[in-house]
Every structure is written in C-alpha cells, then in structure tokens.
Amino acid sequence: MKLINKIVDVLFLKNLKEIILSFFAIFLSILIVFYGTEFRIYSIDANKFYQWLLIILICTIFLIYFYKKDKFSIIERLFIFYFILCGICSFYYTIGIEWFLLSLIVLFLNLNKLSKNKNYLISSIIFNNIFILSIVIYSFYLVREIFFLADGYYGIITFGKNEKGVNIPRSSGLSRSLCYVFITLLSVYLSIIISKKNKLRNSTYALLFLPIIILIYKLESRGSLLCLIFSIYSLGNTYLILKIKFIKIIFINLIILFALLVSLNYISYREFNGLEILYQSSGRFESWIKAFTELPFLIFGYGLQADRNILNLNISNLYIYAYLSSGIFGLFVLLSHIIALIKYLLDILKYFYKIKKNFISLFIFNYCILIFSYFAFRGLVENSFAIVSLDLIIWLTLINSVVYLKNLYAIKESSR
Numbered sequence: 001m002k003l004i005n006k007i008v009d010v011l012f013l014k015n016l017k018e019i020i021l022s023f024f025a026i027f028l029s030i031l032i033v034f035y036g037t038e039f040r041i042y043s044i045d046a047n048k049f050y051q052w053l054l055i056i057l058i059c060t061i062f063l064i065y066f067y068k069k070d071k072f073s074i075i076e077r078l079f080i081f082y083f084i085l086c087g088i089c090s091f092y093y094t095i096g097i098e099w100f101l102l103s104l105i106v107l108f109l110n111l112n113k114l115s116k117n118k119n120y121l122i123s124s125i126i127f128n129n130i131f132i133l134s135i136v137i138y139s140f141y142l143v144r145e146i147f148f149l150a151d152g153y154y155g156i157i158t159f160g161k162n163e164k165g166v167n168i169p170r171s172s173g174l175s176r177s178l179c180y181v182f183i184t185l186l187s188v189y190l191s192i193i194i195s196k197k198n199k200l201r202n203s204t205y206a207l208l209f210l211p212i213i214i215l216i217y218k219l220e221s222r223g224s225l226l227c228l229i230f231s232i233y234s235l236g237n238t239y240l241i242l243k244i245k246f247i248k249i250i251f252i253n254l255i256i257l258f259a260l261l262v263s264l265n266y267i268s269y270r271e272f273n274g275l276e277i278l279y280q281s282s283g284r285f286e287s288w289i290k291a292f293t294e295l296p297f298l299i300f301g302y303g304l305q306a307d308r309n310i311l312n313l314n315i316s317n318l319y320i321y322a323y324l325s326s327g328i329f330g331l332f333v334l335l336s337h338i339i340a341l342i343k344y345l346l347d348i349l350k351y352f353y354k355i356k357k358n359f360i361s362l363f364i365f366n367y368c369i370l371i372f373s374y375f376a377f378r379g380l381v382e383n384s385f386a387i388v389s390l391d392l393i394i395w396l397t398l399i400n401s402v403v404y405l406k407n408l409y410a411i412k413e414s415s416r
Contacts, residue, residue, distance in 0.1 A: 015117070015119045015120075018114055018117055018119045018120040018123070019119065019120075019123045021067075021114060021120065022114075022115075022120045022121075022123045022124040022127060023123070023127050024062060025062075025109045025110055025115075025124065026110075026124055026127040026128055026131060026393070027127070027131065028055075028058070028059050028062065028109055029106045029109050029110060029393045030131050030132075030135075030390070030393065031055065032055065032059070032102050032105065032106055032388065033106075033388060033389055033390055033392075033393065034135075035055065056101065056102075056105065059105045059109060060105070062109070063105075063108055063109065067108075067112045067113070067114070068112065068113040068114065070112065070113035072111065073403050073406075074340050075337060075340045075341055075344060075399055075402065075403065076111050076399060076403070078333055078334075078336050078337035078340055079107070079111075079334075079337045079399065080107060080111075081333050082322070082326060082330055082333045082334045082337060082386075083100065083103050083104060083107060085300075085301075085326040085327070085329060085330040085333060086100055086103070086301070086303055086304050086325045086326045086330060087100035087103075087104070087303070087304075088300070089300050089301045089302055089303040089306075089325065089326055089327065089330075090303030090304050091303070092300075092303070093302050093303050095302065095303050095305070095306075095309045096302075096303040096304035096305040096306065096309060096325075097303070099304040099305055099387070099388055100303065100304050102388050103304065103387070103388040103392070106388055106392060106393065106396075107396070110124075110393065110396040110397070110400070111396060111399065111400070115400045116400055116403050116404045116407060117404075118360060118404070121364070121397070121400050121401060121404055122360065122364075124397055124400070125184060125367065125397050125401075128180075128393065128394065128397060129180070129181050129184050132177045132180060132181065132390065133177070133181050135177060136174055136177050136178060136181075139174055140174075173390070174219055175216055175219040175221035175224035175225070176221070176224050176378070176390070176391070177390065178212055178215055178216050178219070178224075179216060179224050179227065179228045179374065180371075180390075180394055181212060182209060182212045182213070182216065182228065183228075183231065183367070183370045183371060183374060184367065185208060185209060185212070186209070186232075186366070186370065187363050187364075187366035187367040187370060188363055189205050189206065189208075189209075190235075190362075190366050191359055191362040191363040191366060192205060192359075194356055194362060195356070195359050195362060216228070220269065220270045222269065222270065222272065222277060223378065223381040223382060224378075225269075226277075226278075226377075227373075227374045227375075227377045227378045227381075228374065230373055230374070230377045231369075231370045231371075231373035231374035231377070232370070233256075233373075234369060234370075234372075234373035235366065235369045235370055235373070237249065237253070238349070238369050240252065241349070242349070242352055261275075264277060264278070284316045284317070284381065287307075287311075287313050287314070287315055287316060288315065288317060288320055290311060290313070291307070291311060291315055291320055291323075291324060294311070295310070295311075295324075297328075298323060298324065298327040298328060299327050299328055299329065300326065300327035300329065300330075301322075301323065301324050301325045301326040301327040301330055302324060302325065303325060303326075304325050304387060304388075305325075305387070306321070306324040306325045307320075307321055307324055307325075307383070310324065311324075314383070315383065316381055316382055316383065317379070317380060317381065317382070317383070318334075318378075318379030318380070318382065318383055318384045318385070318386045319331060319334070319335075319379060319380075321383040321386050321387065322334045322386045325386070325387075334386065338376060341372060341398075341399070341402060342372075344402045344403070344406050345368060345369070345372065345402060347406060347410045348365065348368070348402070348405045348406060348409065348410060350410070351405075351409040351410065352365070354409060355405070355409065361405065361408065361409075364401045364404065364405055365405065367398075367401055368398060368401050368402050368405065371394065371395075371397070371398045371401075372398055372402075375391060375394065375395055375398070378391070
C-alpha cells in the first residue's frame with residue numbers, strides 16, 4: 001500500500017502538466033513507430049502522404065507549443081549528432097529521408113528540459129510500460145486460439161496472421177517488450193527489497209514475475225532471453241563492486257561463467273542444443289560478412305534503413321547498422337555516445353549510498369543499469385535503438401534517467 005501511495009504521489013498529485021506532456025510524448029512516439037513498422041505509412045506515396053503529413057504536423061505543433069528549450073548534455077548531443085549524420089547521408093542518396101525526419105521528431109519529443117524532472121521521468125517510464133504491455137496483450141489476443149495450446153510461440157507468431165489476415169508482430173519484438181516490462185518491475189522490486197526491512201514479506205512481489213517469465217520463455221527468442229540474463233548479471237556485478245574487492249569479483253565471475261558454459265551443454269532451446277545457443281547466428285554472420293565484402297569502406301553511409309535499401313536484408317547488428325547508415329564517422333559518434341553513458345553511470349555509482357536512501361532514485365538507478373546492459377548487448381544481434389523503434393523510445397528514457405541522476409547527485413556534489 002505504501003508503494004502505491006508513493007507512485008500516486010509522484011504521478012498524479014503533483015505537476016499535472018508534466019504528466020500530461022509525458023503521456024502525449026510517449027503516445028505520439030509509439031504511434032510513429034507503429035505506423036511505420038506495422039502499416040508502412042511512411043513512404044513517398046500519394047495515398048499515404050497526407051496521413052504522414054498530419055502526424056508530423058501534430059508532433060511539430062506539440063513540440064513548438066509545449067516544450068522548453070534547454071542545453072543538451074554530452075550524451076544527448078552525441079546521440080542527436082549521430083542521427084544528423086544519418087540524415088545527411090539519407091538526403092545525399094535520397095533514401096530513408098522519411099525515417100530521418102521521424103527519428104528526429106521522436107528524439108525531440110523525448111529529449112527536453114521537462115524530461116529530466118522526476119515526475120515527468122517516472123510517468124514516462126510508466127506510460128511506456130502501459131502502452132507496450134497493451135501492444136503485447138493485443139498481439140496475444142490475435143493468436144488467442146493457440147495461446148494455451150502451443151508449447152512454444154516462435155514459429156507461429158513469427159510467420160503467422162490471424163483469421164482476418166492481420167499480421168502478428170514478431171516474437172522477438174514481443175519478447176523484447178515483455179523483457180522491458182520485466183526489467184521495470186524488477187527495478188521496483190529490488191528497490192523495495194533494499195529499502196525495506198521485512199524482506200520475507202516483500203519477496204511475495206516476485207510472484208508477479210512468474211507469468212511474464214513463462215511468456216518470455218515460450219516466445220523462444222534467444223536474443224531477448226540472453227540479453228535479459230546479461231542485464232541481470234550486470235546489475236549483480238554492479239552491486240558486487242559496491243560490496244567486495246575487485247579480485248573477489250573476478251573470482252566470482254569466473255566461477256559463474258564456467259558454471260554457465262558447463263550447464264549450456266545440457267540445455268536445448270528451440271532448435272538449438274548446447275553451445276549452439278550462443279554461436280548459431282540464424283543467418284546473422286552471413287549478413288555481416290556480406291555487408292563488408294559487397295560494399296567499399298564507408299567514410300559516410302547510405303542513410304537510415306541502409307541495410308534494407310542497399311543490401312535488401314536486416315543486418316541485425318546495431319553497430320554494423322550504424323556503420324552502413326552513417327559511415328565510420330557515425331559509428332565513432334554512436335560509440336562515443338555509449339562511452340559517455342558509461343562514464344555517467346560510473347560517476348553516479350560513486351553516490352550509491354546516497355541514492356539508496358531515496359526509493360525513487362534507487363528505482364531509477366536499477367532501471368539505468370538494467371536497461372543499458374540489455375540494449376547495449378541487444379545491439380550485437382539487433383539494430384535496436386539506432387533506428388526509429390520501440391528500442392529507441394526506451395533508450396531515450398534511459399538517457400533521461402542517467403542525466404536526471406547525474407544532475408541530482410554528481411553535479412550538486414561538485415557545486416558544494
């Protein structure tokens with residue numbers, strides 16, 4: 001009950017304007033993503049042009065009327081610069097221009113002065129979860145006839161349509177979405193456990209995770225499952241760093257990794273057995289090799305959606321996608337953005353003992369570590385946040401979260 005009162009206090013009893021703005025920012029961002037990926041509306045097509053123009057117009061008016069101007073942090077500047085490089089390449093080759101415009105709108109919808117305020121930030125994370133969970137529920141509703149019958153959903157959902165011919169979202173997308181909901185709930189749960197004394201009573205919250213874990217497992221997306229395990233592993237290491245010496249951490253990690261490698265020999269998942277779970281790429285390795293053998297060295301890239309427009313495939317790797325879209329310069333900028341994020345997280349880590357005294361700050365801290373680990377690792381097997389997508393919207397909440405904690409603790413401390 002105390003937790004519910006705290007969330008209500010943060011969300012609905014203070015700064016209603018911020019709550020409304022965050023709702024519309026997330027809603028419009030997700031609308032842009034799904035109109036693009038599900039309905040293919042963003043193309044230079046006379047029949048679709050006016051719908052596309054209307055969405056851009058609504059978002060632009062929303063931005064101009066509501067948002068305060070503010071200086072961007074180095075993390076935000078580098079990320080925006082990456083997309084600007086993609087945009088320059090898109091305009092040069094006149095391909096992927098619409099994706100650049102929409103990516104820029106999503107960026108500025110979510111990166112603004114208000115987004116670093118506590119109420120705005122928390123409500124945007126909650127609205128993200130509500131909208132994404134709604135998408136998952138709707139997707140499972142489309143396949144309700146096999147929901148309780150199938151042992152695994154991978155093949156059915158990946159290639160299926162419902163009885164009315166509506167395309168069903170890919171299982172990996174649904175799995176990623178459920179992982180995001182799981183990560184948010186886990187961040188809340190860990191914050192409760194750390195901040196409350198009665199750990200036995202609070203452990204009952206863990207039962208909420210059971211149906212989500214079952215669904216993630218049944219969706220049979222290796223990438224999502226491995227990324228989730230890696231994110232939890234990373235958060236565990238973060239807490240180890242705060243508690244014990246570095247030599248002991250290395251020793252513990254070696255034991256964990258050895259145990260995982262041994263246990264993998266006895267595990268089968270989908271069509272993979274043993275270590276195949278890690279090294280069988282489902283065609284990804286072949287796509288990556290094709291990108292480097294069929295194209296010259298790229299100083300500048302071919303713009304957004306370069307893998308589809310130039311190679312006619314999904315490259316399924318954030319870093320190679322960034323290279324194809326914006327060249328070696330763009331890849332360097334994106335890597336600099338990730339390194340800057342890591343530096344911010346390390347700075348924040350110094351203030352953990354102050355952070356853990358505040359429930360909301362502790363929740364945001366756990367959220368940052370889990371989301372960063374999940375999507376940075378996911379970038380090895382998916383294009384992820386380098387393209388306008390749900391991953392991008394979630395990544396933007398991470399950027400806002402990291403900047404919020406940095407402003408709240410590190411900058412205040414240095415100004416004393």
